Structure formats: C-alpha cells, structure tokens
Amino acid sequence: MTAHREADTPRVGAPHPDAPHAPALHAGAAEPERYELREITLRTDGHGTTRREFLKVLGGGLVVALVTHNAFAFPLQGRQSGPSPNEPGEAPEELGAWLHIDEHGVVTVYTGKVEFGQGIRTSLAQEVAEELRAPLASIRMVMGDTDLTPYDMGTFGSRSTPQMGTQLRKVGAAARELLIGLAAQQWGVDRSTLTIADGRVADPRGHRSIGYGELTAGQRLTETVRDDVAFTPAERWTIAGTSAPKVGARDIVTGRYQYTSDLRVPGMMHGKVLRPPSVGATLMSFDASAARSMSRVTVTREGDFAGVVAPSVAEAQRAVDALRATWTPAAGVQPSSRDIYAYLKRTRPSEHDGGPEPWNNTEPFVKGDVNSALAAADHRLRATYTVAYIAHVPLEPRVAIAHWTHDAQGDKLTVWTGTQRPFGVREELARAFGLPVSRVRVIVPDTGGGYGGKHTGEAAVEAARLAKAAGQPVKLAWTREEEFRWAYFRPAGVIDVDAGVRKDGTITAWQFDNYNSGPAAIRPLYAIANQRVTFHPSESPLRQGSYRALAATANHFARETHIDDLAHAVKMDPLAFRLKNIDDPRLRAVFEAAADRFGWSKGARPSSDSTAHGIGIAGGFEKGGYVATCAEVAVDRASDGVRIVRAVTAFDCGAVVNPDGLRNQIVGALIQGIGGALFEAIDFDHGVVRNAHLAEYRVPRFGDVPDIDVVLIDRKDQPSFGAGEAPIMGIAPAVGAAIFQATGTRPRTLPMARDGLRVAAK
Amino acid sequence: MRIDLDVNGRQHSVDVDPARSLLSVLREELALTGAKPGCGEGQCGACTVLLGSRSVHSCLTPVSSAAGVPVTTIEGLERDGRLHPLQQAFLDEGALQCGYCTAGMIMAGVALLDTTPSPSREEIVHTMQRNVCRCGTYPRVVAAIQRAAQAMHVPASHDGSRTGEQQLQEQQP
Numbered sequence: 040m041t042a043h044r045e046a047d048t049p050r051v052g053a054p055h056p057d058a059p060h061a062p063a064l065h066a067g068a069a070e071p072e073r074y075e076l077r078e079i080t081l082r083t084d085g086h087g088t089t090r091r092e093f094l095k096v097l098g099g100g101l102v103v104a105l106v107t108h109n110a111f112a113f114p115l116q117g118r119q120s121g122p123s124p125n126e127p128g129e130a131p132e133e134l135g136a137w138l139h140i141d142e143h144g145v146v147t148v149y150t151g152k153v154e155f156g157q158g159i160r161t162s163l164a165q166e167v168a169e170e171l172r173a174p175l176a177s178i179r180m181v182m183g184d185t186d187l188t189p190y191d192m193g194t195f196g197s198r199s200t201p202q203m204g205t206q207l208r209k210v211g212a213a214a215r216e217l218l219i220g221l222a223a224q225q226w227g228v229d230r231s232t233l234t235i236a237d238g239r240v241a242d243p244r245g246h247r248s249i250g251y252g253e254l255t256a257g258q259r260l261t262e263t264v265r266d267d268v269a270f271t272p273a274e275r276w277t278i279a280g281t282s283a284p285k286v287g288a289r290d291i292v293t294g295r296y297q298y299t300s301d302l303r304v305p306g307m308m309h310g311k312v313l314r315p316p317s318v319g320a321t322l323m324s325f326d327a328s329a330a331r332s333m334s335r336v337t338v339t340r341e342g343d344f345a346g347v348v349a350p351s352v353a354e355a356q357r358a359v360d361a362l363r364a365t366w367t368p369a370a371g372v373q374p375s376s377r378d379i380y381a382y383l384k385r386t387r388p389s390e391h392d393g394g395p396e397p398w399n400n401t402e403p404f405v406k407g408d409v410n411s412a413l414a415a416a417d418h419r420l421r422a423t424y425t426v427a428y429i430a431h432v433p434l435e436p437r438v439a440i441a442h443w444t445h446d447a448q449g450d451k452l453t454v455w456t457g458t459q460r461p462f463g464v465r466e467e468l469a470r471a472f473g474l475p476v477s478r479v480r481v482i483v484p485d486t487g488g489g490y491g492g493k494h495t496g497e498a499a500v501e502a503a504r505l506a507k508a509a510g511q512p513v514k515l516a517w518t519r520e521e522e523f524r525w526a527y528f529r530p531a532g533v534i535d536v537d538a539g540v541r542k543d544g545t546i547t548a549w550q551f552d553n554y555n556s557g558p559a560a561i562r563p564l565y566a567i568a569n570q571r572v573t574f575h576p577s578e579s580p581l582r583q584g585s586y587r588a589l590a591a592t593a594n595h596f597a598r599e600t601h602i603d604d605l606a607h608a609v610k611m612d613p614l615a616f617r618l619k620n621i622d623d624p625r626l627r628a629v630f631e632a633a634a635d636r637f638g639w640s641k642g643a644r645p646s647s648d649s650t651a652h653g654i655g656i657a658g659g660f661e662k663g664g665y666v667a668t669c670a671e672v673a674v675d676r677a678s679d680g681v682r683i684v685r686a687v688t689a690f691d692c693g694a695v696v697n698p699d700g701l702r703n704q705i706v707g708a709l710i711q712g713i714g715g716a717l718f719e720a721i722d723f724d725h726g727v728v729r730n731a732h733l734a735e736y737r738v739p740r741f742g743d744v745p746d747i748d749v750v751l752i753d754r755k756d757q758p759s760f761g762a763g764e765a766p767i768m769g770i771a772p773a774v775g776a777a778i779f780q781a782t783g784t785r786p787r788t789l790p791m792a793r794d795g796l797r798v799a800a801k
Numbered sequence: 802m803r804i805d806l807d808v809n810g811r812q813h814s815v816d817v818d819p820a821r822s823l824l825s826v827l828r829e830e831l832a833l834t835g836a837k838p839g840c841g842e843g844q845c846g847a848c849t850v851l852l853g854s855r856s857v858h859s860c861l862t863p864v865s866s867a868a869g870v871p872v873t874t875i876e877g878l879e880r881d882g883r884l885h886p887l888q889q890a891f892l893d894e895g896a897l898q899c900g901y902c903t904a905g906m907i908m909a910g911v912a913l914l915d916t917t918p919s920p921s922r923e924e925i926v927h928t929m930q931r932n933v934c935r936c937g938t939y940p941r942v943v944a945a946i947q948r949a950a951q952a953m954h955v956p957a958s959h960d961g962s963r964t965g966e967q968q969l970q971e972q973q974p
Contacts, residue, residue, distance in 0.1 A: 284892065285898075288895075291903050293875065293876070294834070300837065301834035353821060434933065435901045485899075489899075707898055709937070732844070733845055741925070741930050741943070744926075
C-alpha cells in the first residue's frame with residue numbers, strides 16, 4: 040500500500056470502526072498510534088538520546104525534528120507556567136515539532152495543538168503535505184497528547200497558523216530535502232537532477248522513481264533541523280491554498296467519531312461533584328450517610344470539594360442529591376449584573392487574585408497631547424460603552440476521564456479531556472496531586488467546541504480526585520447548568536471614549552479607557568495624532584477568562600461605534616470618514632471590499648410604517664487579521680425587535696491556507712458574534728447565575744441568521760495568520776450603526792437588543 | 802423494568818428505570834454514542850433521534866416511550882457502507898466545524914425531509930430552530946438539507962449530478 044484509504048487518514052481519537060456496538064471500548068485501543076507509544080515520553084530534544092528513542096519506538100524510517108531558537112517568542116513565554124517544582128529542568132527544550140515517515144510512506148506529524156472545530160488538523164496537514172510534496176491523504180496528525188507531542192502553550196490566540204503552521208512547513212521542507220538526498224545517494228546521481236512530487240522522488244534521466252516509504256524502509260534516520268529552513272512561497276502552493284474538506288468529517292456524519300464524552304475505559308465509573316449554592320461559598324457541614332449506604336457508591340470530601348462515584352450517571356446523580364451539606368456564602372456584598380459596571384470601574388484586582396495578569400499591559404499608550412487636542416477639537420464626543428459577561432456555551436460540556444495506574448516508579452495519571460491547553464492541564468494535575476509532570480498524561484480527543492472557553496482543567500482535576508478516591512477510572516461530564524455556573528465567562532467591561540474631530544473629518548484626539556474587558560486590539564488603527572489609551576483591570580465577581588477574540592470585540596464595539604458617531608457629527612458618510620483616517624492599505628482594502636460587495640453606496644432598503652431599515656459598517660485589525668463587516672437591520676417599530684437582514688464580511692489574514700475552511704470560520708464567527716451583539720448576557724446576583732439554562736440564555740439559532748456573504752482577500756505575498764477570532768469583531772458595531780441609522784437610537788451596550796432596543800439603549 | 806427496544810433494526814432488551822432518558826440508555830447501555838448530550842433540557846437538539854419517523858430530543862424522552870417504536874439513531878442511517886443522502890450532503894457542503902451538533906442536525910433534517918420532501922428555506926429554518934450549532938454553520942446546514950432534498954428526488958441521470966450514494970460507490974475500491 041502506498042497511500043492509505045480515506046478511512047485510515049488522520050483521525051487521532053477516532054474509534055475502532057466497531058465502536059458503536061462494542062460493549063466497553065478501551066479508549067486507548069481506539070488510538071493505536073498512541074497506545075503503542077505510551078511507554079515513552081518525547082518531551083525534550085535530548086541531543087541524541089531521545090532522538091534515538093523516536094526510532095526505537097517508531098520502528099525505523101525517517102524522523103525529522105525542528106529545533107527552534109527563540110524565533111517564536113510567544114510560545115516560549117509558555118515557560119511562565121513552567122515545569123512542575125518537582126522536576127527542575129523538565130522544561131521543554133526548543134523542540135517545536137516533528138514528523139515521522141514510515142515504510143508505507145505514511146507521514147505522522149506530532150503537534151501539541153488541538154482541534155475543536157476550527158479546522159487546524161486539516162490546514163496543518165495541508166501545509167505539511169505541501170512542503171513534503173506528499174498526498175494530503177498520507178498525512179496523519181497526532182495532536183494534543185502530552186506524552187507524544189512536543190510541548191505547546193495551548194491552542195488559542197490565533198497562533199496555530201502563524202506559529203505551528205510555520206514550524207511544520209519547515210519540518211516538511213527539511214524532510215523533503217532529506218528525501219531527495221537519500222534518493223540521490225541510493226542511485227548515485229547528483230541531487231539537482233532529481234524531482235519530487237506526489238510522495239515520490241523521480242530521476243527523469245534514469246526513468247525511475249521511488250516512494251517515500253521505500254526510500255526510508257529499513258533506515259533508522261533522525262535529523263534535527265534549525266529554524267532557518269526555507270519553505271515554499273504561497274504563490275507556488277498546490278495543496279495548501281486550496282480547499283480541503285475537514286479531516287475525519289465522514290466519521291462525524293456517521294456518528295462514529297468519539298469525543299471525550301463518548302469514550303469509555305474498562306471498569307469506568309461515573310462521577311458527580313457537589314456544587315456550592317453560590318460562588319466562593321464554604322462547605323461548613325457535610326452528612327454523606329445516605330449516599331454512603333447506596334450500593335457501589337464512593338463519597339469523597341476534601342475541604343470544599345465533595346463528590347461521589349457510582350456505576351452509572353443516574354446513580355451518581357442520586358448519590359450526590361442525597362448528600363446533606365450546609366454552606367456559608369462568601370463574605371461581603373457581591374455586585375449583581377445590574378450594578379456590575381460601577382463596580383468594575385471602582386475596583387482593582389485584589390492581591391489574592393495575584394494582581395493583573397502579566398500579559399495585560401496597564402501602562403497607558405500615549406501619543407501627542409490628547410488633552411490639548413480634545414480642547415481644540417471642532418467637535419468633541421464623550422460616551423460610555425458597556426459589555427456584559429457572556430458564556431462560551433460549547434455544545435460539548437466539559438468532560439474528563441481520569442485513570443490512575445501504578446508501576447515501579449509510582450502513580451501515573453492519564454486523563455482524557457477536551458481542553459485547549461493539554462500541557463497546561465497536565466501541570467494543573469501535577470500540582471493538584473504532587474506528581475512530576477512526567478507521571479501525568481493528558482490526551483485531548485478532537486473536541487466539541489471551545490471558543491476560548493476550555494483553557495482550564497476543572498473537570499480533569501475533579502475526575503482525577505474522584506478516580507483516586509474510588510480506586511477506579513472515573514468519567515465526569517459537566518451538565519449544561521454546571522457549564523453556565525462554574526465555567527468562566529468573557530469579561531464584562533466598561534469603556535469610556537472621549538474623542539475630537541475637525542470639521543473636515545480628521546480625527547484629532549482619542550482617549551480610550553477600558554475597564555476590565557481586556558487590552559486586545561485596544562489601540563486604534565486610525566491615524567490619530569493625539570492618543571491616550573489605557574487598560575484598567577478590575578476585580579471580577581465572576582470567574583472570567585479567554586473568549587473568541589476576547590477584548591477585541593468590546594474594544595471594536597466601543598471604537599467603531601464612536602467612529603460612526605464622529606462621522607455623524609461632521610455629516611460624513613461612515614465609510615468615507617474611515618477611509619479618510621486610515622493609513623494602513625490592508626485595512627482600507629477590507630473596508631472597500633466589504634462595502635463594494637454589500638452595495639454600501641445604495642444604502643438601506645426603504646423603511647415602512649412597520650419596519651425601519653438601516654445599514655452600518657465597522658472593522659479593524661487583530662491577531663494578524665483585517666476585517667470589515669457591513670450589516671443591514673430591520674427594526675420592528677411596534678416590538679422594537681431587531682433582525683439582521685444581511686451581512687458581508689471582508690477578511691484578509693495573509694496567504695489563505697484552506698479557503699473553504701476559512702469561509703466556514705468567518706461565517707461561524709459572524710454568527711457567534713450575533714449572540715453577543717444582540718442578546719447574550721449572564722444575569723447574576725449574590726454570586727449566583729440566574730440564567731444557567733439554555734432556555735434562559737439565548738444563543739443564535741437558525742432564525743437569527745441573516746444572508747451572509749464573505750469576501751476573502753488572499754494575500755499570497757503575506758504570511759498566513761489565524762482566522763478563528765478576528766472575524767467576530769465587526770458584526771456588533773456594524774449592527775449598532777445600522778440600528779442608529781434605522782431608529783436614531785445609538786446602542787452603546789452589549790447586548791444591544793436583549794429586551795427590546797429602547798431598554799438596552801438607555 | 803425490562804424494556805424491549807428496536808434500535809436501528811436491532812432488537813435489544815434492557816433492564817432499566819423506565820423514567821430514564823432514551824439518550825442515556827442509547828449511550829450507556831447500548832454504546833450508541835452518536836446522539837450527544839448537549840444540554841439535557843431539550844434546548845440544543847444534539848441528542849435528536851427518530852422515534853418512528855418523528856424526530857425527538859432523546860434527552861427528554863423516557864426510554865419507556867420508545868418501547869415498541871422503531872428508534873433510528875445516526876448510526877442507523879448508513880446502509881451497507883452507503884451514506885444517507887443528507888449525510889453525504891453534509892460532507893459535500895462542509896456543513897460542520899466541531900461536529901458535536903452534527904448527528905442531531907442530520908436526524909432532525911432526515912425527519913423534515915421525510916414529511917417535506919422539498920422544504921423551502923423558511924420551512925427548514927422553522928423546523929431546525931430546535932437545534933443549536935454553536936460554531937455557526939447554520940447556512941451550510943440549510944444548504945445541505947436543500948442539496949439532499951434534490952438528491953433524493955431528482956434522479957441523477959436527469960440532471961447529470963451524482964447522488965451521494967453514487968459518489969460513494971465510485972469511491973469503493
């Protein structure tokens with residue numbers, strides 16, 4: 040066999056074909072490539088020793104590994120989460136990625152990135168196939184397994200394409216050159232006379248060719264390559280740069296693919312955790328006698344943590360319901376969703392929170408003299424914007440399976456879980472149980488949604504505690520309600536903007552103060568001579584964390600709404616006003632492309648007695664992506680209901696790796712953005728989430744989706760950047776501007792129209 | 802209580818609490834994990850299966866109510882290695898991202914196509930409103946249902962397009 044069939048293509052975490060009818064599938068058995076390798080950890084470059092280990096386990100062939108040298112500052116900052124204190128020096132070396140070619144020509148690529156719907160398993164495989172001149176179907180991706188893949192800080196920040204994609208292209212390019220060299224040596228010809236394509240090296244003069252598998256069969260070769268490998272420019276791409284269907288999609292449409300939620304290991308029990316009535320409550324008294332009397336139920340308590348293990352989910356639920364506990368709420372008055380914004384403006388992160396996150400730069404960005412410029416402006420506009428806490432609502436709730444084993448070296452913990460940070464969760468587990476990281480393995484099957492909401496390992500730690508207490512493997516699946524109450528949220532925030540503009544439409548002054556939303560995309564890309572831009576972290580009464588594009592949505596909402604207001608003040612068209620103040624040609628290009636496709640100059644369709652129509656435009660830049668979105672809304676005059684009629688997004692993230700996958704991401708981000716723009720918000724008071732159910736927390740559904748068009752700007756002359764996040768930023772301010780045009784009411788709060796427009800706009 | 806179930810044409814006899822959800826019995830007792838738990842509240846549709854030809858949220862369906870009624874799950878759509886036209890249409894349209902909602906979407910779509918062979922966009926939106934895709938693939942799901950409707954009712958030889966089954970046969974070695 041040269042290239043294997045579709046059914047065998049990369050699908051780490053995919054089950055055995057008979058899985059649906061197997062009574063108890065061993066999760067490890069579902070993943071032969073992982074299972075076979077489980078005895079080794081390939082974590083350091085090892086300077087020879089570990090590289091020999093590769094082949095000892097992989098059984099011959101060619102291994103190519105990339106050593107990076109601080110060329111990628113961002114991933115190296117991952118050291119801040121650092122090695123476990125138990126193992127000084129266990130920090131990952133600069134080994135970025137590696138691949139293996141076996142005797143069948145199957146290329147296995149190892150990366151610590153994970154797939155949760157963004158399509159990175161597919162697009163990274165395309166990049167390797169491109170450089171290696173190998174069929175896409177011959178590439179298998181082993182992802183997110185801390186025993187098998189190189190250290191990786193996590194799959195977030197739209198870093199997979201610019202960082203991991205680049206590293207894998209280098210590995211692929213280096214492997215290609217090695218294969219040519221091997222063939223030249225075997226045939227005794229000059230390598231410059233050889234060609235390479237479609238998984239084969241050819242000698243046109245000698246009328247012969249050889250597949251990669253034959254070429255590497257019986258060999259035991261390891262090569263380390265450095266950062267400075269040249270790779271194929273995007274203009275010459277033939278595999279990357281073209282649309283490739285999602286790898287493993289057939290297993291998904293047949294129900295065969297197994298998420299963590301679907302896995303079983305032999306002897307597996309089910310866990311439930313006792314939850315407090317409010318955030319920060321302390322467990323005062325605990326009576327487990329009723330639960331303990333149930334058959335095959337284990338109860339465990341450790342401080343404020345208590346939980347049960349039982350043979351089935353239903354029995355575990357009955358047991359946890361039978362626990363009698365009293366709790367003392369957290370001290371002090373806690374703010375509610377009604378007074379949160381004053382609270383965020385007033386507070387600073389407390390010491391016990393560890394202060395502001397290290398990457399949150401709180402130093403103001405200052406340019407020119409903003410005070411004088413504000414005083415001298417022809418028009419000065421001040422406004423305050425707010426954004427609510429929102430939930431990620433990944434359709435697969437948090438879930439983990441924890442399995443403790445014991446060998447000569449002591450305890451070993453293996454956890455399957457859906458997380459965006461497998462190595463971060465490994466460290467959480469190592470800390471929680473006092474284990475060296477080498478005794479913890481985290482395996483991340485492709486996961487049912489993340490959106491920045493699965494950076495942490497709550498379910499993993501809880502499952503491991505329960506499994507330890509029960510002495511058996513335990514699966515812990517959070518309910519939707521637990522997700523709403525105990526996961527973390529996108530931060531709520533307040534943004535004050537004070538800006539000045541000349542009558543001719545030149546923005547002269549820009550003062551921007553963001554409280555708690557975050558600093559992502561906080562600085563404008565408009566050419567403004569006088570600026571003062573500041574991020575002020577606050578104390579958050581609710582757990583908060585990452586989210587798709589995180590603060591870029593809040594900052595773009597405030598900035599672009601304010602820009603629209605300034606254009607209105609000087610009676611300029613909002614698009615013309617922006618173009619007058621933008622220097623960056625790529626930002627101009629997305630605005631022009633979106634407006635052109637949308638038919639911006641034609642305006643909104645006419646309003647009627649019952650419905651007011653309006654159009655709006657907004658855009659910006661974040662994480663390597665330029666985005667502009669136009670939207671048209673219809674506002675029902677009687678009900679104040681807002682419907683988005685149509686939307687166009689133009690997007691430029693450099694050279695496009697997978698156009699169809701990119702369109703899917705852009706449309707998906709826009710639709711997810713509709714929720715935060717119009718109706719998503721967490722209601723809470725006294726540390727209790729009041730709308731912890733999908734029936735009470737509205738997410739976008741089929742009926743909320745407008746006609747959507749996408750303009751891809753494929754910049755083959757530019758490096759490729761990620762696209763999972765930036766396309767979410769444009770829709771909220773574009774819709775806000777459209778609502779203003781339709782109604783004369785300027786929404787300055789997200790969500791904008793949760794209980795009718797007038798209520799939200801106050 | 803012992804309950805006889807007909808799932809994907811196979812007979813099962815399970816000894817379970819009759820109030821237990823059909824979803825939990827399918828997943829935990831029969832190891833049919835295609836239908837997914839998403840909310841447990843009948844709000845997201847990830848657990849959608851067919852009872853007879855009707856689509857139901859299996860998380861809120863007591864297993865007792867499935868006794869004597871043929872149950873079809875996503876695992877039961879494929880016949881002898883041939884995908885249902887709607888499964889094929891999901892592949893052709895790339896109508897998935899994380900894929901966790903996909904089984905429920907397909908089952909709800911199959912039920913719709915059964916009662917409404919050529920649904921309008923409005924009919925699709927109205928029926929599918931019970932299913933959530935958090936990745937936002939809704940437009941592609943609508944397109945997939947429309948594509949399947951066409952494939953199921955227009956013989957391939959008439960318009961030159963291939964049905965999902967034909968495409969699949971071509972792929973067989």
